Amino acid sequence: MVTVLGQNQYGKAEVRIVRVSRDTVPHRVKDLTVGIALSGDLAATHLTGDNSAVLPTDTAKNTVYALARQHGIACIEEYGGLLARHFVDTQPAIHRARVRIEEYGWSPIASPAFPHSFVRDGGEVRTTEVVRDGSGLRIVSGVTGLIVMNTTASEFRGYVKDRYTTLRETSDRVLATEVNARWHLVAGGDGMSADDFDTSYTRTRRHLLDAFAQTYSLSLQQTLYAMGHHVLENHPETDEIRLSMPNKHHFLVDLEPFGQKNDNEVYFAADRPYGLIEGTVHREGVTPVIPVD
Incomplete structure (x- = not known):
């Protein structure tokens, strides 16, 4: 029997992010659940286990936080476009990025x-x-x-x-x-x-x-x-x-590995x-x- 690999994609599901902007009265809150699906030249990881073209899903999650801190979230359509363009434009193997976002109003x-x-x-x-x-x-x-x-x-x-206490005051x-x-x-x-x-x-x-x-x-x-x-x-x-x-x-996301400060703005x-x-x-x-x- 001969089998072939059909349509495939991978990504990060249900990334929870809360972005707080404190420079307005009242504060501005964006509360989102973000889902990312990436597809492209990824057959090798399925067929041979070669991961050289695979961007880790954990990196995709971190990107959600980092771009929110860097650019803010004016609206989910604009933010979704920012994410989708980022993955396609920065990853040669990724030809299509689908970003789904749910927003909860406050x-x-x-x-x-x-x-x-x-x-x-x-x-x-x-x-x-x-x-x-x-x-x-x-x-x-x-x-x-x-x-x-x-x-x-x-x-x-x-x-x-x-x-056993690890929680910081x-x-x-x-x-x-x-x-x-x-x-x-x-x-x-x-x-x-x-x-x-x-x-x-x-x-x-x-x-x-x-x-x-x-x-x-x-x-x-x-x-x-x-x-x-x-x-x-x-x-x-x-x-x-x-x-x-x-x-x-709500836990502050550590953005220092990406060279960003997180002054009580981006939360998981x-x-x-x-x-x-x-x-x-x-x-x-x-x-x-x-x-x-």
């Missing part, structure tokens, strides 16, 4: 006083859990998938260190999380109309965002408590709120593993009723 949370605080557009889900038993009606409202980020005004230091970091919150309405929301429930949800969401933006964070735990406290302080119809907030880590957005911070904030004397998952 909107400022608050006023110009907090230019570093953002909420990701779309994706959040409003929830409720209603229980009727012998003690009456219990209503727990909530939101999941509310993704927020501070591009600065966050640090993490002074923590316990043992022989930082006085300036990106703080990003997904807010998953549930709050208990006093007396089962007795007397509240549909409009009242809608208004309560909108106001609670707003106060969660305001507290996230206004809190200078020394830890995600501190931010969680500040958000819960702010909701209860402004919502007499709520007596308890439970928050679950994963720490969506990791999706796992992640720290998970959870806690309940309730009024004094109230027995919590929201279950712990």
Whole structure:
């Protein structure tokens, strides 16, 4: 039997990059997932294992970061063209480069006083859990998938260190999380109309965002408590709120090997593993009723 090599390509998939521009008010965030596929005179690597024409996929990943730092990201079409031209123009064996980019939008949370605080557009889900038993009606409202980020005004230091600790202390970091919150309405929301429930949800969401933006964070735990406290302080119809907030880590990319400085501008957005911070904030004397998952 005779076989031949057909169409082939290779590249790097799902390169996560966050580019922060701090010279505007508010800060400008470009949050992308980039996929690269390269093809050309690459038969030898398949047929004989000769890699002399192969640009490593790790190099392709590094190129995504380096060109973002060097040229910025005005829009994904322009940035995609920059990447595609780079691979074809600099690699003799590469005749075709396909670049696919997904962009995730972010909107400022608050006023110009907090230019570093953002909420990701779309994706959040409003929830409720209603229980009727012998003690009456219990209503727990909530939101999941509310993704927020501070591009600065966050640090993490002074923590316990043992022989396995490698994490470095930082006085300036990106703080990003997904807010998953549930709050208990006093007396089962007795007397509240549909409009009242809608208004309560909108106001609670707003106060969660305001507290996230206004809190200078020394830890995600501190931010969680500040958000819960702010909701209860402004919502007499709520007596308890439970928050679950994963720490969506953003790591600075080391661009020194490419002769570039990275002054808190280009990040790798990791999706796992992640720290998970959870806690309940309730009024004094109230027995919590929201279950712990």
